[in-house]
Amino acid sequence: MLLQLLANGLVAGAVVAIAAVGVSLLYGILRLVNFAFGDLMTLGAFVGVYANVAGGIPIAAATVVAMAATAALSVALEYVLWRPLRARGARFMSLFLASIGLALILRQAILLVAGPQPRSFDVDPYKVYVLGDIRLSVGQALAFLVAVAAIVVVGLLLGLTTTGRSMRAVADDRALASVAGIHTARIVVLTWILAGLLAGLAGVLAGLVQSSFDPNFGFALLLPTFAAVVLGGIGSAYGALAGGLLLGLATELSTWHGFLGGVDPVYKPVVAFVVLIAALLLRPQGLLGRAVRAA
Amino acid sequence: MSTVASAEFWAFVGVVSGIYTVLALGIQLEFGFAGLLNFGHVAFMAIGAYSMAILTVKAGLSMWLAAVLGILLAAASGLLLGLPTLRLRGDYFAIVTIAFSEIVRYVATNEDSLTGGSQGTINLSGPGAAAQYNGQWERFQAWLQQTLHIGAKDAAMLLVVWVVALGLTAALALAMRTPWGRVLKAVREDEDVAASLGKNVLAYKLQALALGSAAAGLAGCLYAWQFSFFSPDDFAPLLTFFAWMIVILGGLGRTFAVPVGALAFGLVFAGTRFFDFAPFSYFDSAERAYLRLIVIGLLIILLVLFRPWGLLGRRQEALLE
Numbered sequence: 001m002l003l004q005l006l007a008n009g010l011v012a013g014a015v016v017a018i019a020a021v022g023v024s025l026l027y028g029i030l031r032l033v034n035f036a037f038g039d040l041m042t043l044g045a046f047v048g049v050y051a052n053v054a055g056g057i058p059i060a061a062a063t064v065v066a067m068a069a070t071a072a073l074s075v076a077l078e079y080v081l082w083r084p085l086r087a088r089g090a091r092f093m094s095l096f097l098a099s100i101g102l103a104l105i106l107r108q109a110i111l112l113v114a115g116p117q118p119r120s121f122d123v124d125p126y127k128v129y130v131l132g133d134i135r136l137s138v139g140q141a142l143a144f145l146v147a148v149a150a151i152v153v154v155g156l157l158l159g160l161t162t163t164g165r166s167m168r169a170v171a172d173d174r175a176l177a178s179v180a181g182i183h184t185a186r187i188v189v190l191t192w193i194l195a196g197l198l199a200g201l202a203g204v205l206a207g208l209v210q211s212s213f214d215p216n217f218g219f220a221l222l223l224p225t226f227a228a229v230v231l232g233g234i235g236s237a238y239g240a241l242a243g244g245l246l247l248g249l250a251t252e253l254s255t256w257h258g259f260l261g262g263v264d265p266v267y268k269p270v271v272a273f274v275v276l277i278a279a280l281l282l283r284p285q286g287l288l289g290r291a292v293r294a295a
Numbered sequence: 296m297s298t299v300a301s302a303e304f305w306a307f308v309g310v311v312s313g314i315y316t317v318l319a320l321g322i323q324l325e326f327g328f329a330g331l332l333n334f335g336h337v338a339f340m341a342i343g344a345y346s347m348a349i350l351t352v353k354a355g356l357s358m359w360l361a362a363v364l365g366i367l368l369a370a371a372s373g374l375l376l377g378l379p380t381l382r383l384r385g386d387y388f389a390i391v392t393i394a395f396s397e398i399v400r401y402v403a404t405n406e407d408s409l410t411g412g413s414q415g416t417i418n419l420s421g422p423g424a425a426a427q428y429n430g431q432w433e434r435f436q437a438w439l440q441q442t443l444h445i446g447a448k449d450a451a452m453l454l455v456v457w458v459v460a461l462g463l464t465a466a467l468a469l470a471m472r473t474p475w476g477r478v479l480k481a482v483r484e485d486e487d488v489a490a491s492l493g494k495n496v497l498a499y500k501l502q503a504l505a506l507g508s509a510a511a512g513l514a515g516c517l518y519a520w521q522f523s524f525f526s527p528d529d530f531a532p533l534l535t536f537f538a539w540m541i542v543i544l545g546g547l548g549r550t551f552a553v554p555v556g557a558l559a560f561g562l563v564f565a566g567t568r569f570f571d572f573a574p575f576s577y578f579d580s581a582e583r584a585y586l587r588l589i590v591i592g593l594l595i596i597l598l599v600l601f602r603p604w605g606l607l608g609r610r611q612e613a614l615l616e
Contacts, residue, residue: 033386085600092386093332097543098599100536104592112585223397226390266405273394280387281379 005252007134013228013248014147015205019221020228020240021154022198028171028235029191030082031092035099037199038222039106042215044070044203046110049119059121059142059208067200074196077102078189103219110215118212121204125211139208147205151241154198158237163190171235220269224251227276233285250275306449310521312561313456316554318514318534319541320463321507326539327548328471329503330483332385335376335392336511336538338399339369341530343512344519345403345410348428352419358431362516369512370505377504381497396532403527415526416519432520456517460554463510468550479503480548533588537564540595546608555607563590 019041026034048066051057057065085098123138136144158164169177170187178184206221207213228247232239254263254271263271318340325331346365350356356364380391403410411418411426419426439451470476481489482499490496519525537560545556567575567587575583604610 033390081596081600088600090599090603094599094603096386096389097539098596100539101592101595101599104533104536104595105589108585108588108592112582112589116581223394227394230387230390264405267401270398270401273398276394277380277391280383280391284383284387 001133002253002256002258003133004135005256006249007131007136008140009249009252010245011136011140011144011147011209011248012252013245014144014151015202015209015244016221016224016228016248017241017244018147018150018154018198018205019202019225020232020244021151021237022195022202023225024229024232024235024237024240025167025171025191026195027229028237029167029174029188030086030095032082032095032099033092033226034195035096035222036103036106037195037225038218038220039103039110040070040074040196040199040218041203041206041221042110042213042218043073043106044200045207045213045218046114046119046203046215047200048204049121049207050114052122053119059123062121063146063201063204066204067197070200070203071193071196074192074199075189078192107215107219114215116214118214119207120212121208123208137211139211143205143208146201150198150201154194155238155241157194163187167191167194168237171237223276224269224272227272227279230276230279230284247272247275302447303449306447306453308561308565309453310449310456311565312554312557313453313460314514314517314521315537315541315560316460316557317456317463317510317517319538319545319553319557320460320467320550321510321514322538322542323547323550323553324467324510325503325507327542328476328479328483329500330385331381331500331504331507332389333392333504333507334389334532334535334539335394335396335399336507337530337532337534338392338396339373339508339511340515340518340534341396341399341403341527342372342508342515343369344515344525344530345416346512347516348416348419348519348525349409351428351431352416352426358428361428365516366509366512369515370509373504373508374501377501381500381504393532393535396530396535400527400530403530410527413527416524427523429520429523432523452521456521459513459517460557463513464550464554471550475499536595537591540591540598543598543603543605544594546605549605549607549609552605552607556605559606563587563594 019037023034023037026032026037044066047069048062051065052059052062055062081098081102082095085094090098121139123142125137127138129136129138129141158168166177166182166187167190169180169182170184174184203218206217210217224247225244228243229240230243231246232241232243251268251271255265255268256262318336321339322333322336325333343365346368347358347362350361350364351358354361376392376395380388383391404413406412407418410416416428417425419428436448436451436455439445439455440448443451443454445451445454471480478489478494479499481492482494482496486496489499518529541556541560542553543556544559545552545554564587567583567590578586598605
């Protein structure tokens with residue numbers, strides 16, 4: 001039972017980790033708390049499901065289509081929405097409100113086009129992988145493997161490539177990065193591409209983990225994602241990865257009967273919210289971050 | 296076109312706008328005057344409405360006493376939430392408050408024995424017994440209709456809601472002209488300056504949050520009486536955003552802009568429900584509901600982009616940056 005919960009937690013956590021990296025990069029580089037990220041994930045899942053089920057193409061190709069769609073939309077929005085907003089001197093509050101408006105538009109547009117009924121990817125719902133005491137559905141196993149691969153790729157991208165280093169430099173200190181010769185406008189567009197790709201991927205994987213999903217499911221994943229971002233230290237990409245895994249584990253393990261009799265599974269999302277609030281109150285600099293005085 | 300011309304339609308738009316005025320006054324006080332980014336406002340509306348209904352049905356209290364207790368409980372919850380969280384940075388506080396409002400909604404959905412669960416207040420006395428919390432409200436409305444010789448029930452509700460909404464608006468406008476109001480605005484403009492003058496910044500913020508939450512609790516009670524039934528889904532985060540939109544639409548930091556913003560919002564929100572002519576007739580009612588929210592999302596973005604000081608705000612005093 002405990003092993004199964006651990007496995008579920010790792011699967012859920014790996015998917016949240018991918019989303020959290022996207023949210024964290026956007027915050028670090030644009031100072032944007034992107035409320036529309038959850039609904040962008042929903043969009044990815046729906047594009048994927050249309051390509052996979054209606055279009056009949058394999059799930060791997062459908063995932064690529066979904067990621068391309070969310071990345072393209074993210075870049076387009078940078079030009080028509082975010083850049084004009086920044087040019088008008090918009091700061092945290094305006095950006096946050098605009099992302100709320102965008103979240104509304106995205107989710108309602110998906111509802112308008114696709115309807116409210118639940119969807120599923122074309123994977124065998126009865127096939128189960130058994131590893132000792134652990135049982136994983138095809139969706140869970142696929143999501144976990146792809147998520148881990150994606151985490152490694154993103155980690156290498158941020159750590160080893162010039163672009164990745166530039167991104168982290170801009171997130172750390174925009175003015176300093178600019179003085180050092182980093183073309184910040186280009187980095188912003190690249191950040192949107194990366195965040196868009198991650199949103200599409202996280203959406204498809206989250207859809208695979210839950211056997212079925214509706215247009216509201218991305219929004220339900222948004223607060224756990226925020227919690228992971230905060231746990232890892234807002235703006236830190238590596239922290240977000242760790243925060244996601246930790247949050248997934250904490251949420252699943254909280255239902256274990258050995259833990260004070262276990263939390264009722266219906267309250268799993270609440271566990272994530274409580275972790276979020278506790279993390280903000282106790283360690284707003286993140287679990288691994290150093291405390292700095294806010295400017 | 297018949298529905299658009301009917302009296303019931305305008306009464307409905309008016310009642311909805313009045314209730315949203317009360318809700319949005321809380322945001323105006325908290326953000327427009329004290330600079331607090333409360334994005335969990337709907338939680339206090341839920342606490343007010345549920346406390347009123349539960350205390351009436353389960354504890355057998357008078358509905359009026361239950362409503363007063365519900366509003367006080369909403370204010371007390373604001374204090375309890377604010378005490379540990381108000382020292383957080385603005386964006387962190389915003390996220391914590393959203394999380395809080397989702398916790399409240401999850402608890403209301405899952406604690407069937409307390410709230411009636413996802414089926415709503417009809418289930419308050421347990422399954423099989425349709426619970427009603429608004430008997431006294433119905434009698435009050437009937438008495439009002441008789442005393443003032445008002446024919447329609449809607450008209451009586453409209454009167455009550457707007458007397459409350461405008462009374463509260465006037466009270467807030469007066470409060471902001473007192474020394475208390477001036478200190479609150481000073482806290483919004485520069486906390487350090489206010490603190491250096493010996494003002495207890497946290498206490499002022501807490502008072503703003505408690506009073507704003509009380510307004511939300513009152514809006515919750517009015518909402519409950521208007522619809523005579525409610526469920527946890529009535530308190531989704533969306534309502535918080537509606538309240539924010541009303542305040543920004545009207546003008547941040549301008550008390551009398553709130554009812555104007557609420558009326559404009561009510562026209563867009565409730566009004567489009569009755570648009571049964573082309574091109575709206577091409578969509579069924581569920582699709583029109585989605586379209587309505589798309590329009591509201593677009594409005595939020597356009598406001599932030601082109602008119603962040605709102606319809607009645609002053610450009611020089613723009614609080615949104």
